Amino acid sequence: MKPINVGLIGIGTVGGGTWTVLNRNAEEITRRAGRPIRITAVADRDVELTKKITAGAARVTDDPFALVNDPEIDIIVELIGGYTVAKDVVMQSIANGKHVVTANKALLALHGTEIFTAAQEKGVMVAFEAAVAGGIPIIKALREGLTANRIEWAAGIINGTTNFILSEMRDKGLSFDDVLKEAQRLGYAEADPTFDIEGVDAAHKATLISAIAFGIPVQFDKAYIEGITKLEASDIKYAEQLGYRIKLLGIAKRRSNGVELRVHPTLIPAKRLLANVEGAMNAVMVKGDAVGTTLYYGKGAGAEPTASSVIADLVDVTRLATADAAHRVPHLAFQPDAMSTLPILPMSEVETGNYLRLRVEDRPGVLADVTRILADQGISIDAMLQREPAEGEGEADIIILTHVCKESCADTAIARIEALPAQKGKVKRIRLEELQ
Amino acid sequence: MKPINVGLIGIGTVGGGTWTVLNRNAEEITRRAGRPIRITAVADRDVELTKKITAGAARVTDDPFALVNDPEIDIIVELIGGYTVAKDVVMQSIANGKHVVTANKALLALHGTEIFTAAQEKGVMVAFEAAVAGGIPIIKALREGLTANRIEWAAGIINGTTNFILSEMRDKGLSFDDVLKEAQRLGYAEADPTFDIEGVDAAHKATLISAIAFGIPVQFDKAYIEGITKLEASDIKYAEQLGYRIKLLGIAKRRSNGVELRVHPTLIPAKRLLANVEGAMNAVMVKGDAVGTTLYYGKGAGAEPTASSVIADLVDVTRLATADAAHRVPHLAFQPDAMSTLPILPMSEVETGNYLRLRVEDRPGVLADVTRILADQGISIDAMLQREPAEGEGEADIIILTHVCKESCADTAIARIEALPAQKGKVKRIRLEELQ
Numbered sequence: 087m088k089p090i091n092v093g094l095i096g097i098g099t100v101g102g103g104t105w106t107v108l109n110r111n112a113e114e115i116t117r118r119a120g121r122p123i124r125i126t127a128v129a130d131r132d133v134e135l136t137k138k139i140t141a142g143a144a145r146v147t148d149d150p151f152a153l154v155n156d157p158e159i160d161i162i163v164e165l166i167g168g169y170t171v172a173k174d175v176v177m178q179s180i181a182n183g184k185h186v187v188t189a190n191k192a193l194l195a196l197h198g199t200e201i202f203t204a205a206q207e208k209g210v211m212v213a214f215e216a217a218v219a220g221g222i223p224i225i226k227a228l229r230e231g232l233t234a235n236r237i238e239w240a241a242g243i244i245n246g247t248t249n250f251i252l253s254e255m256r257d258k259g260l261s262f263d264d265v266l267k268e269a270q271r272l273g274y275a276e277a278d279p280t281f282d283i284e285g286v287d288a289a290h291k292a293t294l295i296s297a298i299a300f301g302i303p304v305q306f307d308k309a310y311i312e313g314i315t316k317l318e319a320s321d322i323k324y325a326e327q328l329g330y331r332i333k334l335l336g337i338a339k340r341r342s343n344g345v346e347l348r349v350h351p352t353l354i355p356a357k358r359l360l361a362n363v364e365g366a367m368n369a370v371m372v373k374g375d376a377v378g379t380t381l382y383y384g385k386g387a388g389a390e391p392t393a394s395s396v397i398a399d400l401v402d403v404t405r406l407a408t409a410d411a412a413h414r415v416p417h418l419a420f421q422p423d424a425m426s427t428l429p430i431l432p433m434s435e436v437e438t439g440n441y442l443r444l445r446v447e448d449r450p451g452v453l454a455d456v457t458r459i460l461a462d463q464g465i466s467i468d469a470m471l472q473r474e475p476a477e478g479e480g481e482a483d484i485i486i487l488t489h490v491c492k493e494s495c496a497d498t499a500i501a502r503i504e505a506l507p508a509q510k511g512k513v514k515r516i517r518l519e520e521l522q
Numbered sequence: 523m524k525p526i527n528v529g530l531i532g533i534g535t536v537g538g539g540t541w542t543v544l545n546r547n548a549e550e551i552t553r554r555a556g557r558p559i560r561i562t563a564v565a566d567r568d569v570e571l572t573k574k575i576t577a578g579a580a581r582v583t584d585d586p587f588a589l590v591n592d593p594e595i596d597i598i599v600e601l602i603g604g605y606t607v608a609k610d611v612v613m614q615s616i617a618n619g620k621h622v623v624t625a626n627k628a629l630l631a632l633h634g635t636e637i638f639t640a641a642q643e644k645g646v647m648v649a650f651e652a653a654v655a656g657g658i659p660i661i662k663a664l665r666e667g668l669t670a671n672r673i674e675w676a677a678g679i680i681n682g683t684t685n686f687i688l689s690e691m692r693d694k695g696l697s698f699d700d701v702l703k704e705a706q707r708l709g710y711a712e713a714d715p716t717f718d719i720e721g722v723d724a725a726h727k728a729t730l731i732s733a734i735a736f737g738i739p740v741q742f743d744k745a746y747i748e749g750i751t752k753l754e755a756s757d758i759k760y761a762e763q764l765g766y767r768i769k770l771l772g773i774a775k776r777r778s779n780g781v782e783l784r785v786h787p788t789l790i791p792a793k794r795l796l797a798n799v800e801g802a803m804n805a806v807m808v809k810g811d812a813v814g815t816t817l818y819y820g821k822g823a824g825a826e827p828t829a830s831s832v833i834a835d836l837v838d839v840t841r842l843a844t845a846d847a848a849h850r851v852p853h854l855a856f857q858p859d860a861m862s863t864l865p866i867l868p869m870s871e872v873e874t875g876n877y878l879r880l881r882v883e884d885r886p887g888v889l890a891d892v893t894r895i896l897a898d899q900g901i902s903i904d905a906m907l908q909r910e911p912a913e914g915e916g917e918a919d920i921i922i923l924t925h926v927c928k929e930s931c932a933d934t935a936i937a938r939i940e941a942l943p944a945q946k947g948k949v950k951r952i953r954l955e956e957l958q
Contacts, residue, residue: 103812107670107671107811107812108670110811111670111671111672111811111812114672115669115670116860117737117856117857117860118669118737118852118855118856118857119669120848120852120857215667221812221813221814221816222816223662223663223666223667223668223816226659226662226663226666226667227659227662227663227667230659230662230666230834230837230838231651231659231662231663231831231834232659232830232834233551233554233555233833233834233837234543234544234547234551234829234830234831234832234833234834234837235543235547235830236547236550301553301554359795359798359799359819362795362798363795369817374830375543375546375547375826376539376543376547376657376826376827376829376830376833377657377820377821377826377827377830377831378657378820378821378826378827379820379821380657380658380659380818380819380820380821381805381817381818381819381820382816382817382818382819383795383816383817383818383819384813384814384815384816384817385813385814385815385816390811390812390813390814391812391813391814393670393812394668394670394671394810394812394813395670395813396670397669397670397812398666398667398668398669398670401666401669401670402666405848405849405850405851406849408849409845409846409849410845412556412841413841413842413844413845413849414841415841416554416556419554420553420554421553421554421556424552424553
C-alpha cells in the first residue's frame, strides 16, 4: 500500500528519537500499520544538524510552514513545544486538513479546547499520547481501555525530574537544593527547572488526564499547583516512620459536585506500588467503578520512550486517516456533543488527609489545645508522632496525620494552631491520599 | 444514533458483571461510544435465573444459536467458556457476519488460528481483551500502545489463584496444600483447581500474549507449562534470603532464532514492582526496544473487572462495526499477510538463570564436585547459600543461583549432580529471571 507521508517539525530529543525508531523498526511498524509510515520532510531551526541526521532521506527546511502547507504531507508531527509557533503550526495544519500528532502538553492544556474544536470541525485527528507520561500508553488506557467505567480518580507520578529528586532526598537524606544540583548535573533536571519543580509540567498533564477521564474541557487555569521546593528532608523521614512516602502527584478526582484537579506533594502508603516507583520513572493509578484500581508504569521522558508514543499515535492515525469521524476515538474520550459540565472545584472544597508538622514549646496543655482545635473543625486524627526535644532544646516536633477533611477546615485549623503561643512559626502541611 | 444490538451468551460471573456494568454506566458508555450499546437478548442454560437478572429488559432463551442466527443482533458476546459449544457459537457467529467479543482464552489459545482466519475472511472482528489479565487493558497496550516497538519480552503474573497461593505461602510460611485449601474456602481457587495450579490457564494467556507481541500464530501446544504444586515453603524462604521472590510467570521472549513461550515458577528480584504484586492481583511487564520496560497492573479476574474489558471491546467494536477492515487493528497486532514465521523454541533451547537446591551429605569435597560439574557445562554461579545441618543431621541444604545458561546445560548439570553419591534425592530447580 501507498506510504503515508509525515512532516516532522522539530528534530530535538523526541524528534530525533522518532526519526531513529521509525527508521529502525520500519519493517515491523509497516507490518502492524498495514502501510509504510514515512517522514518525508523535516523542519528544524538547525538545518545543518537536521541534514546530518536525516542523511538525504527526507527534505529539510527551517520553515515549519513549508511542511504545514505542503499538500503531499498527510500528518504533521509537532515536537517544537511552547505555545507560540507550535500553536500556529497545529492550527494551520488542522485548517489544511492534516492530522496532527503532538507531545506538547503545555499547548494542549492551555489551548486544547480551541485546538480540538477546530480539529473536530475539520474532521482531522489530533493525537497526544506522548504528551502525558512519555512512553506509557496512559491516554489509550483511559480513552479506550477503560470505557466501561465511571472513572473515580486518577493519580500519577507524571514528572520524572521531581520523582528523581524525591527518591534521592529519601535515599540519601539530602536537602532539596543539594539533590537539585545533582539532578542538573546528571541531566535529570534542566538548567531552569522551574516548570518541573514547581509542578507546572505535572499540572499540564493532570489537566489532560482530567479531561479524558471525565469528559470535561481542558481547564489548566483552574488547576491547583504546588511544587516540591519547600519539602524538607525531615518531612520525608517522618513520613517514612509513619509508613508513608512523599510523591509529587497529579490528581484528578470526581466528586458529586465537581472535579478536583491538583498537583502537590502527597503522602501515600509505602506499601502501594505507586510509592515504590523510584527515580525518573512515571506511573499512573486509575480507579474505575468496574475495574477497580489499575496502574500503568514506565519511562516518562527520554528520546525513544516518548518516540514510542509519538509513533503509536502515527500508527493509529494512519489506520483511521481515511475513516469516517464516527469510527475514531473522540479527542477527549467522550463525543464532543456529550461532554460533561462538571466544574473544577475550588481548592477550598477539596478533601484530603493531612500531614501536619508542628514545632511546639514543650509544656503542658499544648497537645490539648491542638487536638481541641482539630476537633472544632471536625478533623479526626489518624496517627501522631512526637519527637522529644533534644537536650537543651525546649521545642518538640509533633507530627499529626488527619483523616480526610475539607481543605477549608484544615486551613482554619492550621491558622488557629499557628496562633497558639506555644507554636513556633508555620505549621508544615502536606496532603495525604490513601489511594484505595 | 441507532443502538447497536448485542446478544449475550452466558450470564454467569463475567456475563452477570457485563449486564450490570453496561446497564449501570449506560449513559456514560453511550457518551463515549457515540451510540447506545444494548444487550437485547441473553442465552443461558438457567433461563429462570436469567429472567430474574434481566427483569424483562432483554429476550431470554436457553439456545445460544437463537442469538447467533438472529439477524437483528450485531455483536455476540461469548462468555460460556470451554472449547465445544463456545467454538460453534463463535464460528457460526462469524459465518453469520457478526462481530464477536469473548473472554475465552482456552478457545483462542487452541483454535485461534482457525477463528481469526475465518473472521478475517468474513470481515468481522473477534475481540478478546477480557481473555488476558481480566480488567487490565494489556491486549490494547500490546497491540496498539506499543506499535512503535520491537517487543523483546513480556512476563506476567496472569493467574490470580496461583499468585494468591504464593503470596499466602510467603506471608504465613505455610505449605502449598494448606494454602490451597484456604484459597478454595475463600473462593480464590475452584473446587477443581487443576487448570490454575498446573499453569494451564496462565499458558493460555501467555500464548495469546506471544502471538500479539511477535505476530506469530497462537501455538498453545508448543508452550512449556509447569505449575506451582511442587513448590515448598523452604524454597520461598531461601529465595527471600537471596533477595528474590517466587512468582508463577507467563513469559514470551523473542530470541534471534525463535520465541520462548513458557509458564513456570520463577525467582525475580524482590525490588521489582512485579515482585510486589500480591494476592489475586495480576500484572504484566513488557519490554520494548524503544519504550524500555513498562508495567500494567490490576485485577485479573472477577465479575466487574473482567466485564470492564468485555465492554471496552464492545465500545471498540461498536465504533468500527461499519468501518472498512483496513481501519481496524489486526487481530494479532500484525496484518494477517505479514505474520512472522519465527518458531517457538523447544525448552532445551530456552535460556534462564537457575535456583538449584541441593541436599548433600556434609563431607569434604562435595562443593568442589558440584562447582566442577557446573563449570563443565559453562554455567557460572551468581550466589550461593549454605544451610548448616541441624544438630544430629548429616545433611545440608546448598542453594546455588546461576547466571543465565541454556536449559539443556542446566539439565545435564542437574543430572550429574544427582548422580553424585553425596547428593540425596532430586535437585530442586526453579528458573530465575532478572527482568531488566
